[in-house]
Amino acid sequence: MVKFQPNKNSARSALEEWQKSIKKNLFITDGDFLHSIRYYLPKKTKLLQELTDFADKVVNELEPLVIENNLFENLPRIDHYNGIGEQIEHVIHHPNYEKAGNIIYSSRLLERMAKPGDLLEALTFMFVSSQAGEAGHNCPVACSAGIIRVLQKVNDFPLKKAYLKKLTAASYTENFTGAQFLTEIQGGSDVGLNDTQAFQDENGAWRIEGEKWFCSNADAELILLTARIDKVNSGTKGLGLFLVPAQLETGDRNHFTMRRLKDKIGTRSMASAEIDFHGAYAVPMTPPGEGFKMVMENVLHLSRLFNTFCVLGMARRAYHIAYAYAQNRAAFGYTIINYPLVKENLARIKSENTALLSSIFATTSLQDAFDKGKIKGEETKLLLRLLANLNKYLSALWSVEHIHHSLDVLAGNGAIESFSTIPRLLRDCIVCENWEGTHNVLRMQILKDIARYNIDDLFLQNLQSSIAKIPSANLHLQKINLGVDNLKKDLSLLKSMIPELQSLQIKTVVDQMAILFSAVHLLTEALDQQNTGTSSKMYSLEYFLLLHLETRKTAYEPSYLKLITNVLA
Numbered sequence: 292m293v294k295f296q297p298n299k300n301s302a303r304s305a306l307e308e309w310q311k312s313i314k315k316n317l318f319i320t321d322g323d324f325l326h327s328i329r330y331y332l333p334k335k336t337k338l339l340q341e342l343t344d345f346a347d348k349v350v351n352e353l354e355p356l357v358i359e360n361n362l363f364e365n366l367p368r369i370d371h372y373n374g375i376g377e378q379i380e381h382v383i384h385h386p387n388y389e390k391a392g393n394i395i396y397s398s399r400l401l402e403r404m405a406k407p408g409d410l411l412e413a414l415t416f417m418f419v420s421s422q423a424g425e426a427g428h429n430c431p432v433a434c435s436a437g438i439i440r441v442l443q444k445v446n447d448f449p450l451k452k453a454y455l456k457k458l459t460a461a462s463y464t465e466n467f468t469g470a471q472f473l474t475e476i477q478g479g480s481d482v483g484l485n486d487t488q489a490f491q492d493e494n495g496a497w498r499i500e501g502e503k504w505f506c507s508n509a510d511a512e513l514i515l516l517t518a519r520i521d522k523v524n525s526g527t528k529g530l531g532l533f534l535v536p537a538q539l540e541t542g543d544r545n546h547f548t549m550r551r552l553k554d555k556i557g558t559r560s561m562a563s564a565e566i567d568f569h570g571a572y573a574v575p576m577t578p579p580g581e582g583f584k585m586v587m588e589n590v591l592h593l594s595r596l597f598n599t600f601c602v603l604g605m606a607r608r609a610y611h612i613a614y615a616y617a618q619n620r621a622a623f624g625y626t627i628i629n630y631p632l633v634k635e636n637l638a639r640i641k642s643e644n645t646a647l648l649s650s651i652f653a654t655t656s657l658q659d660a661f662d663k664g665k666i667k668g669e670e671t672k673l674l675l676r677l678l679a680n681l682n683k684y685l686s687a688l689w690s691v692e693h694i695h696h697s698l699d700v701l702a703g704n705g706a707i708e709s710f711s712t713i714p715r716l717l718r719d720c721i722v723c724e725n726w727e728g729t730h731n732v733l734r735m736q737i738l739k740d741i742a743r744y745n746i747d748d749l750f751l752q753n754l755q756s757s758i759a760k761i762p763s764a765n766l767h768l769q770k771i772n773l774g775v776d777n778l779k780k781d782l783s784l785l786k787s788m789i790p791e792l793q794s795l796q797i798k799t800v801v802d803q804m805a806i807l808f809s810a811v812h813l814l815t816e817a818l819d820q821q822n823t824g825t826s827s828k829m830y831s832l833e834y835f836l837l838l839h840l841e842t843r844k845t846a847y848e849p850s851y852l853k854l855i856t857n858v859l860a
């Protein structure tokens with residue numbers, strides 16, 4: 292290594308090189324992601340080209356639109372009344388919002404996910420588009436997907452086919468988008484506290500009366516909401532699930548008004564409002580008593596899978612921006628990528644993000660097999676619920692850290708909104724961390740499912756059957772097997788505890804489950820990748836195991852330095 296002293300001009304040229312580097316196609320330059328597509332979706336022959344074209348648009352068209360749309364002066368606002376004083380509740384977006392939407396929806400993501408068995412294919416586009424951040428559209432895309440799932444399961448009603456056609460249209464200008472309103476001021480996690488009422492009017496039509504506190508995609512054409520249908524049954528049992536169109540068949544606005552838009556830390560180009568319903572017309576989606584089950588099994592379950600791809604995409608982009616920066620930025624005579632502390636930080640981000648991506652690919656692939664009817668049964672459904680919760684939890688928790696630590700690589704420049712997209716990625720990711728189930732709520736749901744359904748047994752069976760496909764002499768597998776033994780010990784300890792202690796102990800158990808599932812599936816992919824002559828995933832796995840399944844040595848050794856260098860190669 293030759294020592295050099297950058298001056299003003301060479302430092303600026305280095306930054307230009309960095310900018311060029313992060314403008315490259317983010318799909319074809321991401322060999323590990325490319326390999327996952329080939330591994331899981333080998334028959335989708337057109338997909339590689341479609342993703343390449345889409346990734347090009349994401350970097351060169353979508354990202355600049357989103358950057359401008361997210362400037363403070365371009366955020367959405369409401370016009371409550373029109374010029375002649377009629378209440379219109381019109382959300383005004385910057386023109387870039389529509390342009391960005393048209394790029395995202397042009398991927399045909401929703402048309403793809405509407406086909407049973409093609410969810411993974413659809414979500415690969417989510418992973419690519421979310422590298423430009425939430426973009427104001429990824430939450431609505433996930434909400435629309437939830438409504439599509441519900442409509443595919445409920446009995447026919449007059450406009451059902453027309454709604455499905457509009458929801459799956461590949462254009463933001465032409466389509467309908469969906470929203471999901473569960474949260475009320477008295478509680479988001481505790482949906483059973485919902486107080487918004489559903490009642491039938493004198494003609495038998497269903498009406499909604501009450502307020503919803505967090506209403507993202509407030510200007511959606513179709514709203515799915517929970518409302519209290521039954522005053523006798525409290526909690527979630529008394530909730531119904533309804534579809535509320537923003538516009539009535541007469542062409543008039545449905546009966547709801549917006550108090551204000553939320554001034555949010557992230558996802559700022561999307562309109563999130565507080566909404567009052569004044570006897571709004573609604574279509575019931577389920578028989579009484581089944582609304583919450585429908586929402587949990589379809590809407591929230593699916594949103595958690597979407598959320599995982601979304602946060603992993605954001606963190607992946609932050610990593611690539613930081614890595615390219617480290618290759619170009621110099622300090623104290625050397626490019627900073629040469630400093631072991633910088634390498635270690637980046638290697639951790641890369642290996643954990645790669646492991647979590649393997650986990651969500653394996654989970655969504657299982658979901659596709661289930662949706663296609665290749666695997667059947669209540670047990671698979673329960674397992675998928677556990678896996679969705681594990682993925683949503685750990686991916687959101689770690690991605691916020693990963694984006695934060697990517698920002699550290701850019702240091703002062705990392706904190707500047709106009710310098711890179713990392714500050715916005717971080718803000719958007721923090722929001723994704725809190726919706727669709729907070730960390731604690733997901734941990735507690737897993738604890739309840741262990742007690743009620745023994746889902747830990749289902750999890751261990753599934754893990755063992757994946758492990759059985761890996762050659763037993765594999766050295767990494769031995770470390771994983773030790774991790775499985777430790778998990779079993781911790782699970783039996785958990786079951787012997789009093790409830791208060793269980794709610795603390797579950798944290799370690801859930802972390803171990805998510806880590807082991809990620810490790811097994813990363814190892815499986817890494818072995819396949821090695822057959823193509825590449826060891827990138829194997830290095831990520833090795834470091835992942837060292838970080839999470841081995842006892843760290845107190846003194847660092849040259850082999851450690853070599854490993855973190857290899858992870859980044």
Ligand SMILES: Cc1cc2nc3c(=O)[nH]c(=O)nc-3n(C[C@H](O)[C@H](O)[C@H](O)COP(=O)(O)OP(=O)(O)OC[C@H]3O[C@@H](n4cnc5c(N)ncnc54)[C@H](O)[C@@H]3O)c2cc1C
Pocket residue numbers: 471472473474477478479480481505506507508555557558563722725726727728729730731732735
């Ligand atoms: C930008 C944004 C947009 C949103 N959009 C929507 C939307 O469109 N539709 C919608 O329905 N909601 C939306 N939400 C709301 C979101 O889903 C809720 O914030 C979330 O469900 C958590 O609910 P809460 O905020 O009421 O927190 P609470 O439920 O009040 O939780 C507060 C804290 O208590 C913890 N906690 C709760 N229960 C337990 C327990 N049993 N054990 C341990 N800890 C516990 C939680 O983890 C959390 O840390 C949005 C939120 C944000 C930030």
